[in-house]
Amino acid sequence: MTQAQAVLPAVRASAQDGVLGWVRRNGLVAPALIYAIVVTQAPFLLTIWFSLQKWNLLRPENSRFNGIGNYIDLFTTGDFIPALFNTVLLTTGAVVVALLLGLLLADLVNQRFRGRDIVRTLLITPFLVMPVVGALGWKTTMLNPVFGVVDWLLTSVGLPRVDWFATVPLVGVTSIVIWRWAPFMMLILLAGMQALSDEVREASKVDGASAWQEFRFIVLPHLKSYMQLGVLLGTIYILSEFDTIAMTTQGGPGTATTNLPWLIYQKIFYGYDVGHAAAMGVIVVAVTYLFAVNFIRLLGQLMRGNQ
Amino acid sequence: MSISVPSIIRPRAAAKGVRAGSKVEQAGRFRAVVAWAIGLVFFFPVLYLVITAFKTEAAAVVLPPSILPFGDGLPLSFTPTTENFGAVFDRGFAPFFLHSLVAVGISSVLIVVLAVPCAYSLVWRRGKRSYDILFFFLSTKFLPAVGVIIPIFVIARDLKLIDNLLALVVMYTAMNLPIAIWLLRSFFDEIPADVMQAARVDGANLRQELQEIAIPMIMPGLIATVFICLIFAWNEFFLAVNLMATRGATVPMFMISFVTSEGLFWAKLAAAGTMAMLPVVVLGWLAQKQLVRGLSLGAVK
Numbered sequence: 217m218t219q220a221q222a223v224l225p226a227v228r229a230s231a232q233d234g235v236l237g238w239v240r241r242n243g244l245v246a247p248a249l250i251y252a253i254v255v256t257q258a259p260f261l262l263t264i265w266f267s268l269q270k271w272n273l274l275r276p277e278n279s280r281f282n283g284i285g286n287y288i289d290l291f292t293t294g295d296f297i298p299a300l301f302n303t304v305l306l307t308t309g310a311v312v313v314a315l316l317l318g319l320l321l322a323d324l325v326n327q328r329f330r331g332r333d334i335v336r337t338l339l340i341t342p343f344l345v346m347p348v349v350g351a352l353g354w355k356t357t358m359l360n361p362v363f364g365v366v367d368w369l370l371t372s373v374g375l376p377r378v379d380w381f382a383t384v385p386l387v388g389v390t391s392i393v394i395w396r397w398a399p400f401m402m403l404i405l406l407a408g409m410q411a412l413s414d415e416v417r418e419a420s421k422v423d424g425a426s427a428w429q430e431f432r433f434i435v436l437p438h439l440k441s442y443m444q445l446g447v448l449l450g451t452i453y454i455l456s457e458f459d460t461i462a463m464t465t466q467g468g469p470g471t472a473t474t475n476l477p478w479l480i481y482q483k484i485f486y487g488y489d490v491g492h493a494a495a496m497g498v499i500v501v502a503v504t505y506l507f508a509v510n511f512i513r514l515l516g517q518l519m520r521g522n523q
Numbered sequence: 524m525s526i527s528v529p530s531i532i533r534p535r536a537a538a539k540g541v542r543a544g545s546k547v548e549q550a551g552r553f554r555a556v557v558a559w560a561i562g563l564v565f566f567f568p569v570l571y572l573v574i575t576a577f578k579t580e581a582a583a584v585v586l587p588p589s590i591l592p593f594g595d596g597l598p599l600s601f602t603p604t605t606e607n608f609g610a611v612f613d614r615g616f617a618p619f620f621l622h623s624l625v626a627v628g629i630s631s632v633l634i635v636v637l638a639v640p641c642a643y644s645l646v647w648r649r650g651k652r653s654y655d656i657l658f659f660f661l662s663t664k665f666l667p668a669v670g671v672i673i674p675i676f677v678i679a680r681d682l683k684l685i686d687n688l689l690a691l692v693v694m695y696t697a698m699n700l701p702i703a704i705w706l707l708r709s710f711f712d713e714i715p716a717d718v719m720q721a722a723r724v725d726g727a728n729l730r731q732e733l734q735e736i737a738i739p740m741i742m743p744g745l746i747a748t749v750f751i752c753l754i755f756a757w758n759e760f761f762l763a764v765n766l767m768a769t770r771g772a773t774v775p776m777f778m779i780s781f782v783t784s785e786g787l788f789w790a791k792l793a794a795a796g797t798m799a800m801l802p803v804v805v806l807g808w809l810a811q812k813q814l815v816r817g818l819s820l821g822a823v824k
Binding site for chain 2: 251260262266320330334335336341345352408449458463504507516
């Protein structure tokens, strides 16, 4: 925003009006814009329309307009409420723990020490690993109750074995999600810490602040907007978590780890129930939107702040 | 900033005054050890998957975990083998890899073609609505896939595009387009205004401006942007599993089906996982300086 706005005047509509003029002014933006509208906005409007229909792909002859009937069904019967509850638990748990871990990691990696770049590379790797592969590694070699490394460690120090995906399945899934997202939080917070000048931190040392005081009264307030950024982005993405569940528990045992994306997948692929699946999709979008609006507002503030 | 720095105090000098072996340095050393330890813990599941890929099935389930691929008979050692990778190829890994390569590659090319002119125009040929358009793109990024998958599935079914890679190309392009536009915007924005003005004074037309000045100046940023699009598309699973079946099935789908058929054979699973993740893990390591910018859509540098 900075440079361009200050020096160059906006391209204005001029004499070259008409179709050619429009193309000249908008030709660079229009293809991407039209593409985004056609592939994302139009289908979403259709999702809303579908959510008002009683429509099963196996019995299309029974289709009819159903008003808000599908939404009423969701809240009064069946598996929607438990899935909503699981979604909230998974998302909140993962975001909070990942943020705290990310804060610790960022603070550790923010100072100079031998091999810092290597440690940072090691730490971001979980975020780069294909999610289904990361979940596979955890499910087999790490968390298997008999042959897994984690349970081997537990039993070596005298603790009991835990069959993670049978007894505390949501904890198992959430742990994998945390492992994947803590590095993401670290990256965002680390960028925030590096934007804080060394001089301010060192001055506080000279003034006799302890490490904790320096962290509590200088670093933490400065990081506030970066933490918000991390929480909002993390929430938006983890609300749609699907891969880890597909690889580890398939929503089970029973419906213990069924979140909304997994339930929607089941409704459409095993139930062919377009109406209810679409209604759930609309609800996920609505919840996501609450966080996205805040993210966009924050981003707008940051962009103006940078000017 | 809430703290004012008295000009007499030179923070640098204060920092230099720390003597070797002092408390501060010991604390720093302790924190370095902790950082290394946590880094290794986070990396261990990935490393151990790669190690397991080189074990025999019998060795893969031995505890305590053997991690040294040499030194026969020493504690924690095993004899490495590459037979698992052959087994993965025998189970038809190659076509899945090819499908992923096609979907991810073509969508990345499309993204560059759409996003570069768009982002350039939103920064350097700003119109009244540029700001709104920029934020519109951002909002499309936050539309979860579950919010569009049902109509996309129904339309793809009617158009006979289920199990056709074209459907994935279209979706991956839409998925990464806002990231690319926002990232490229932040790179284009860093070009000094003098440079662009000089070009315009010299009478450069739009194509020259873009091709000969702006794009070369952001080349490292453009490459990082492509890397980030490649990473997200390569790892994508939800759209793939909803829209593809066999003729267009991608690498993550291979992983899921392989677990169903070979769930008990950890070494083979690990070999498949290693081959699946390795390409983009390496890309991510190469692009790590730009990663945070990509993840925060250009908000954090």
